[in-house]
Amino acid sequence: MVMTTHEEKMRTVRFRVGATPHIVVNSEICRNECSVHACVYVCPANLFVPLDDGGILFNYEQCFECGTCYIACNQEGAIRWSYPDGGYGVTFRES
Amino acid sequence: MTTHPANQQFDVIVVGAGPAGSAAALLVARAGLKVLLLERGEYPGAKNVSGAVFYGSAILNELIPNWWEQAPVERPVCRRDIAFMSPTTAVALDFRCAGAGFATAPYNGFTVLRPKFDRWLAAQAEAAGAFVLTSAVVDDVLRENGRIVGVRVRREQGEIYGKVVIACDGVNSFLAKKAGLQREFHPHELSLGVKEVLGLDPAIIQDRFHLTDNDGIAYEYLGAITEDVHGGAFLYTNRDSLSLGVIGQVSSLVERRKRPYELLERFKAHPAVAPLVRGGKLREYSAHLIPESGWAMKPKLYTDGMLVAGDAAGFCLAAGLYLEGMNYAMQSGLAAAETAILACQKGNFSARTLSVYQKNLKQRHVSTDFRAYRHAPSFVNGPRLQNLYPEMVAQGMEQIFRVDGAPKRKILPLAYRMVRQSSIKPGQLLRDVYQVARAYLW
Ligand SMILES: Cc1cc2nc3c(=O)[nH]c(=O)nc-3n(C[C@H](O)[C@H](O)[C@H](O)COP(=O)(O)OP(=O)(O)OC[C@H]3O[C@@H](n4cnc5c(N)ncnc54)[C@H](O)[C@@H]3O)c2cc1C
Ligand code: SF4
Ligand code: SF4
Secondary structure, three states, X not given: OOOOOHHHHHOOOEEEOOOOOOEEEOHHHHHHHOOOOHHHHHOOOOXXXXXXXXXXXXXXXXXXOOOHHHHHOOOOOOEEEOOOXXXXXXXXXXX | OOOOOHHHEEEEEEEOOOHHHHHHHHHHHHOXXXXXXXXXXXOOOOXXXXXXXXXXXXXXXXXXXXXHHOOOEEEEEEEEEEEEEOOOXXXXXXXXXXXXXXXXXXXXXXXXXXXXXXXXXHHHHHHOOXXXXXXXXXXXXXXXXXXXXXXXXXXXXXXXXXXXXXXXXXXXXXHHHHOOOOOOOOHHHEEEEEEEXXXXXXXXXHHHOOOOOOOEEEXXXXXXXXXXXXXXXXXXXXXXXXXXXXEEEHHHHHHHOOOHHHXXXXXXXXXXXXXXXXXXXXXXXXXEEEEOOHHHHOOOOEEOOEEEOHHHXXXXXXXXXXXXXXXXXXXXXXXXXXXXXXHHHHOOOOHHHHOHXXXXXXXXXHHHHHHHOOOHHHHHOOHHHHHHHHHHHHHHHHHHHOOOOOOOOOHHHHHHHHHHHOOOOHHHHHHHHHHHHHHHHO
């Protein structure tokens, strides 16, 4: 079908999940210093989940490695960003 | 330079097997030099996303004559549409060309799927003699006496030495930053593209888009299509699928609190788009950043022992009518390769020798094009030109065509009333007209 939910979209993408997270979010900074929570909106994989206490729950496993969260985050040091190990992470087949 | 084990020592190391890196490695290998092409993906193209229309056919034809006969291309683009959208209407400019190099060799542009195309291009570099190493992430540059002498790959004994390093590692280029050539970016300088590939029967594609045989079409959409987010959308035909996506400036996505994949759904539901995508079956969803500010985000292009090319150097023309990055990536990759070859011949890898890169970029029309269009990005990617004016065109047409018994208005009073009703001031409008002219006309 043409119209799809975000979950349906993500199911079409292949990920080879590495053992160590390539992106780490310091939820302390999110909770104490950030009012924008930009990452929650911009991440095309919808990986940033806002918590009731103002913090962020993040899981690196279905990440496109696009870098948008790193660019959009307005709090220095909240996101430690790098690429996954060689051969791991997202593997596009059609794009 | 200190000597290192032969298997760790190359003339040229190219980082990133996108169009910039593979073209560079191909040319260096053909010059008989020892070149290593490093790619972090499982295969070249595994991490890469474009629309994608590849407009570099003529360039590639110089390297590999009749390349399209052996490459995984989808369709030659013989129709181009630019559509101005309001939430419910659309006005389109339709360009068709069946001959003159559009539907005939050497072709103007082909739709491609990057995981297939990039893999093929890297294989051409390999066939020419380049060493291609995939699943290899480069984490840093190596320095000796202040100059760059190689790269560090993330694994045991990952130090690899090269006389020249060419960074073709794309928009997030860690290498250009590690080498001190690039600064951090602002959210207004980058756009996020989200994309879908929808499977569709070739016979339906042919009928629905009025295409002869395997000819293809490229649609670009401006106006209310991204709501109040600065951006646009595209839809391209492949052999048995459609590639479509929405592009939004990162800062504006943040300000408007818009989720990119929701904009994508709304795009597909627009009354002018829905009939085009009907019956399509989702094959893959993807996302990638685009460097949108061209000239303004150009890094220092070279230093002792290193050159930067492609998206890593900001050589992506993303300005309204144009979304061209693969061709410029290839052109700048070739210019970097020519520079590296010359340096190897001279046996000198200083910044001074490598400064020939600037001349080579000019000769290949890269820096000249980006200079010429330097005014376009900041303005075109702004709210009025990308969203407001196109939407007004679409709404204006609706009023011109609507027959509802009310008195017919002539176009000028109609336009006058629309400008009055909008937030635009007449002086602003005049300035914008001048800016468009300066960006595109002269
Ligand atoms: C949604 C979208 C639509 C687009 N549409 C078009 C279009 O229709 N036509 C067009 O011409 N352009 C288009 N572009 C722009 C185009 O995709 C880019 O300009 C082009 O891909 C740049 O090529 P490149 O070789 O410089 O970089 P890339 O293609 O990004 O290649 C960089 C390579 O380096 C590798 N790499 C990165 N870091 C490392 C590292 N540390 N170690 C090892 N390897 C690394 C990556 O895996 C990748 O293979 C579009 C872009 C997007 C996002
Ligand atoms: S934008 Fe940055 S600081 Fe704010 S919630 Fe997201 S990751 Fe945390
Ligand atoms: S890199 Fe892209 S996909 Fe991954 S978490 Fe950040 S925004 Fe989301």
